[in-house]
Amino acid sequence: MQLTPLHQTQENMKTSQLVFLLLPTLCFFVSWGATSPFDVDDSEDFISCLQSKTNNLTSISQLIFTPLNSSFESIWEARVNNLRFIKPSTPRPSVIVTPIDETQIQTALLCTKKHGYQIRIRSGGHDFEGVSSSDVVPFVMLDLVNMKSIDVDVGNKTAWVQAGALLGELYYSISQKTNTLYFPAGVCPTVGVGGYIGGGGHGNLVRKYGTAADNVLDVQFMDVSGNILDRKSMGEDLFWVLRDGGSSSFGIVLAWKLRLVPVPEIVSSP
Numbered sequence: 001m002q003l004t005p006l007h008q009t010q011e012n013m014k015t016s017q018l019v020f021l022l023l024p025t026l027c028f029f030v031s032w033g034a035t036s037p038f039d040v041d042d043s044e045d046f047i048s049c050l051q052s053k054t055n056n057l058t059s060i061s062q063l064i065f066t067p068l069n070s071s072f073e074s075i076w077e078a079r080v081n082n083l084r085f086i087k088p089s090t091p092r093p094s095v096i097v098t099p100i101d102e103t104q105i106q107t108a109l110l111c112t113k114k115h116g117y118q119i120r121i122r123s124g125g126h127d128f129e130g131v132s133s134s135d136v137v138p139f140v141m142l143d144l145v146n147m148k149s150i151d152v153d154v155g156n157k158t159a160w161v162q163a164g165a166l167l168g169e170l171y172y173s174i175s176q177k178t179n180t181l182y183f184p185a186g187v188c189p190t191v192g193v194g195g196y197i198g199g200g201g202h203g204n205l206v207r208k209y210g211t212a213a214d215n216v217l218d219v220q221f222m223d224v225s226g227n228i229l230d231r232k233s234m235g236e237d238l239f240w241v242l243r244d245g246g247s248s249s250f251g252i253v254l255a256w257k258l259r260l261v262p263v264p265e266i267v268s269s270p
């Protein structure tokens with residue numbers, strides 16, 4: 001049997017076959033455009049839900065943004081790192097929530113489910129497909145920009161870092177405390193800890209210390225029902241898959257506990 005190389009098959013394909021194949025694709029885009037992701041939908045119910053579940057109305061009101069708020073666009077754009085996705089036609093969130101603590105994340109999650117929105121979680125916003133900032137159905141964007149505390153424990157060579165922190169902020173915090181510890185992660189300082197470790201995390205010390213995921217000791221994680229779990233309570237299977245399997249398929253990473261590794265005080269390169 002003679003195998004036909006793929007490019008030849010494509011060249012031999014008749015125009016009629018191509019049209020036949022393209023039609024479903026075209027239909028998809030037409031119907032996609034006809035539904036309502038581009039319309040400003042009524043998010044009042046969602047906002048009322050958030051407000052009804054809080055004990056500090058002032059605080060939560062400062063953390064909710066709809067397209068009617070003047071700062072909506074700048075907050076949304078701030079961490080869309082690929083300019084390709086900042087187009088007038090890119091579907092925006094119905095609401096952006098920028099929580100400052102776990103309780104607000106939990107409330108946002110439960111109200112999102114109650115009012116039929118999808119949820120998008122954004123840490124550093126470096127997603128290659130822009131899926132942390134956009135969707136084809138009405139969605140609420142949980143922007144973890146206010147969840148970036150970093151607690152470095154030099155004695156134990158560990159650090160707790162909230163998901164919204166960026167790699168550069170993590171490196172800076174470690175360097176404020178010691179010159180001989182490091183977290184083996186990537187070179188781009190604006191990549192978010194949340195998405196980076198959820199995807200495994202390659203860095204320049206990978207040959208010596210493995211991936212970033214290999215150096216995660218524990219996690220604080222919210223499942224889809226709003227329960228907060230750690231490594232012990234979630235079990236090793238979930239803990240394993242969160243660190244490379246794309247954490248957003250399973251829930252929301254709140255913070256990682258990292259193992260810091262020894263490095264020389266002075267490093268030089270030719």
Ligand SMILES: Cc1cc2nc3c(=O)[nH]c(=O)nc-3n(C[C@H](O)[C@H](O)[C@H](O)COP(=O)(O)OP(=O)(O)OC[C@H]3O[C@@H](n4cnc5c(N)ncnc54)[C@H](O)[C@@H]3O)c2cc1C
Nearest residue numbers: 123124125126127132163186192194195196201202248253
């Ligand atoms: C300029 C650039 C340099 C890069 N360099 C490297 C590199 O050196 N090594 C490497 O391994 N990778 C690198 N990457 C890839 C990068 O690690 C991934 O794109 C990563 O997913 C980005 O994470 P983020 O938090 O910035 O992005 P986001 O867009 O915020 O998130 C990425 C994905 O993770 C999900 N997510 C984010 N936060 C959470 C959370 N708290 N809980 C659950 N899910 C969450 C989002 O929903 C989305 O699906 C680079 C990317 C860019 C654009």
Ligand SMILES: *[C@@H]1O[C@H](CO)[C@@H](O)[C@H](O)[C@H]1NC(C)=O
Nearest residue numbers: 055056057058059060062100
């Ligand atoms: C509510 O939040 C606001 C803004 O964050 C803060 O100034 C105020 O002290 C809070 N009130 C209470 C009762 O906690």
Ligand SMILES: *[C@@H]1O[C@H](CO)[C@@H](O)[C@H](O)[C@H]1NC(C)=O
Nearest residue numbers: 061062063064065066068069
């Ligand atoms: C944005 O507008 C909504 C009403 O649509 C309001 O509840 C909220 O407080 C506003 N957000 C800010 C940060 O002012």
Ligand SMILES: *[C@@H]1O[C@H](CO)[C@@H](O)[C@H](O)[C@H]1NC(C)=O
Nearest residue numbers: 152153154155156157158159
């Ligand atoms: C390690 O952490 C524990 C608990 O947080 C603390 O009590 C202990 O002092 C730390 N050890 C060192 C060497 O700093």
